[in-house]
Amino acid sequence: MKTPLLEVRNLQKRFLTGKGWLQQPTCVHAVNGVNLTVTEGETLGIVGESGCGKSTLGRCILRLIEPTEGEIVFQGRDIRPFKKADMHQVRRNMQMVFQNPFDTLNPKLTIKSILTEPLIAHGIPKELRQALIEDTMELVGLSKKQLARYAHEFSGGQRQRIGIARALMLRPKLIIADEPVSALDVSIQSQILNLLQDLQEQLSLTYLFISHDLSVVEHIADRVAVMYLGEVIELANKEDLFAKPLHxxxxxxxxxxPVSDPDEKxxxxxxxxxxxxxxxxxxxxxxxxxxxxxxxxxxxxxxxxxxxxxxxxxxxxxxxxx
Amino acid sequence: MSEINKAVTVRSMWRKERQLPRFELLGKIMQRKKAKYSFLMMLGIIVIGIIGPWIAPHDPTKTYYEAFMQGPSKQFWLGTDAIGRDILSRLLYGTRVTLTAAVMASAMTFVVGTLIGVTSAYIGGFFDNLIMRIMDVLLALPGIVLALAIVAALGPSQENAMIAIGIASIPGFSILVRGAALSIKESGYVEASRSIGSSNWWIIINQLIPNIANVLIVYTTMFIGGAILSTSALGFIGLGAQPPTPEWGTMLNEGKDYLREAWWLATFPGIAITVVVFTVYMLGDALRDIFDPKA
Structure with a gap:
């Protein structure tokens, strides 16, 4: 039995809405009591339609959004009550790849500065930085000659590679990928997915892969959690789920x-x-x-x-x- | 032929390499008529401000006893004032006084206003609300009244007028900056920075401020125009630069009593103020067109 790297217990996130002077406050239950276990080295896919809370779940795990209730056990410790300094250490092992590669790279910074940011934030000594950046660029299939360029000089797929490189700079254990390919062309999607798989092998990464695209999840995930309105309604091995969904x-x-065979009924x-x-x-x-x-x-x-x-x-x- | 082609490609490659943001701005200014002329005029005014004391034909504080309130003549191109001082020389010296005051005041507004606006937007919540309500209260007073109150408290002098104008325009500036910063705060790269674990100050300095730089440039230019007007206004009512400092507003004040007998006393400082303020506003407007073609 492999050890669980991340365990989410009864995670809840409520957003308050309509908080007026005299109004009764209403709330949106974006994530409603989610339980998940991610074991080391696996890829857990999370699927669901828009608005089912899958992105909120990802952000809650990283505590970019503070969850309302529940436990997030990462490497054996509940990180939810962690203070700033402890959380800072956790972030070193837990990074995120974002959906929109056009929005997540600062247009005013060179690729080098973008990739240096995690190193500065976590106090990596200056002497090591250059080598780390060049290694990572190579890992994601970019040339170190491109380091002096700005984000707008790259295509969508290349930008997503930069986004992945940024997440990999600190060599984290867990990567939360929030729809990393949904903003890309289909032809580029497969490249990025293959890259993610290669990286998983090379760096023994664990992925929490959020997507609305079932074929993408089928390609990359080991286990899949299906979410509906903030709840996990089915969690199964990929083969089982795609062969015979129960819920x-x-x-x-x-x-x-869609299936590729037009004759298939x-x-x-x-x-x-x-x-x-x-x-x-x-x-x-x-x-x-x-x-x-x-x-x-x-x-x-x-x-x-x-x-x-x-x-x-x-x-x-x-x-x-x- | 191939030699020429090669030269052309090499040159265009070199150009591409050099496409740094700062040169881009200068290029864009030179492409547009309005931006180009207002920029060149501003440059001219700044040059006059720097070399004014050397090209002035007379000492701006020296009294010529043979020439009280003389109209424009060969010796005194723009005439002399009530106590026989050369108006052209005073105007040239005054350029530096006025520009320094306006730029210093705007610099103060820029630093403090940016700080308040950006932190308020970034922290958000109750803090943001509190700061912005305070700014609203200050904004409810007309800037010049606020400046008057500050000068009254500090005592009339050029430096105090500068400080007063700087402080008085902070509320307006910080509210504008906050608005610009809010949109950047919601962007993906700020969220990415937070997920990386960068400190808040790092994010503000490296992610927020560079991305609102264009807004800051435009607003600061606009505020310099306002600051020139306010400096002159404070000078005019005697709370700015004290005589015999050749400040335009002070000169206007000195000339207003003799409008019937000696029109040149007040007219030329008035024209100088108008031209400079007009130029600065034009430049600000042109810069806004460059940075924000939608507006």
Whole structure:
């Protein structure tokens, strides 16, 4: 049994909205009691539609957004109550790759200064910096001649490589990749995904890979967590999930993935209605208004995440006594 | 032929290498008519401010007893004032006085205003609210009234007028800076910096300020124009530079009593103030067009 590198327990994030003078404060439950375990060296994919809280989850783990409740156990220690100095040390081992490579690189800085930033922030001595930067540039497939250039002189794929290089500068253990390829062309996407896989082998990285694109997740992840309205509804090995999703939402999600064979007959499961507002979620199972297998119990009682056929599913359909 | 081509490519390559942001700005200024002329005029005014004392035909404080309130003549090009001093020389000396006062006041506004605006935007929350409400209160007083109050407290002199004008324009400046900084604060690279674990000061200095530099340049230029007006205004009401310092506003004040008998006393300092303020505002406007083509 491998040791867990990151364990998220009952993580919750509520955003207060409508905080007026006389208004009743309402809140959006962006992340609602998420439990995850990421073991060393694996890639955990997190999928879900827009607004399901997957990015918020990633930012909460890094404490870019302070979670409202829950535990984030990283390398055996709960980092949520950590003060600034301790958190600073944690960040050395936990870095993030962002979605939009056009927005995350400062247009006024050269690539060299962008890559130097993590080294300055963590007090790496000056003598070591140049070699580290050049090594990392090579790792991500860029030339050290490009160091003096500015971000706008690069293409989207190259910028994402720079973003990855920046995250790798401190040789972290865990990389939280928040939709790292969704802003890129499909042809570039595969290059970046392969790069991420190569880097994982070379540097024994662990990824938390957030994406809305199932084919991307299928390519890179070992295990996949499917999120719906701030909750994990199914967590399974990639092969199991893609072969036979159990949760009705996961089934509909997978049926929406385009297949390359036009003759293959498939049943598309089209969901009724829209994603409910996370500030006013449905009672019971949050998916019940859109579910075709909805039972009476679903409307009143929220299903717990439990083990079914070697994976975790939150659905009343699979409850043993039900 | 190939030799020429080679030379051309080498030159264009060299140009590409040299495309640093600072030269880019100068190039852009020279491409636009309004920006070009206002920039060159500003340059001319600054040169006059520097070499004014050397090209002045007379001593600006010396009284010529044979020439009280003489109109423009060969010896005194712009005439003399009520106590026989050469107006042209006084104007030339005054350029330096006025420019120094305006630039120093704006520099003060720039440093303090940027600091307040950027930190307020970056920290946000209650602190931001508190600072901005204080700025609102200060902004509710007209700048010149605030400056008057400060000069009244410190005592009338050129330095105190400078300080007063600098302080009085801080609220307006910091609110503008805060607005610009807020949009940068939300950007991806600031979030990336935070995830890396850079200190807040590092982020403010290396990420925020360079990215609002263009806004800062435009606002500072605009505020210099305002500062020149305020310096002259304080001089005019006798709270700025004290006689016999050749300050334009003070000269205007000295000339206002003789408008009927000697128009040149007040007219020339008035024209000087107008031209300089006009130039600075034009330059500021042109710079804003360069940096923000949408507005």
């Amino acid at each position: 009705p939402y996961a089934q509909s999600l997978l049926s929406a993935v 498939r049943e598309r499961i089209l969901l009724k209605g829209d994603l409910p507002s996370p500030s006013n979620p449905p009672s019971g199972c949050k998916f019940h208004p859109r579910c075709w297998a909805c039972m009476d119990i679903c409307k009143t009682t929220a299903p717990a995440l439990q083990e079914v056929e070697g994976r975790l599913v939150a659905c009343h359909l699979y409850e043993r006594n039900g």
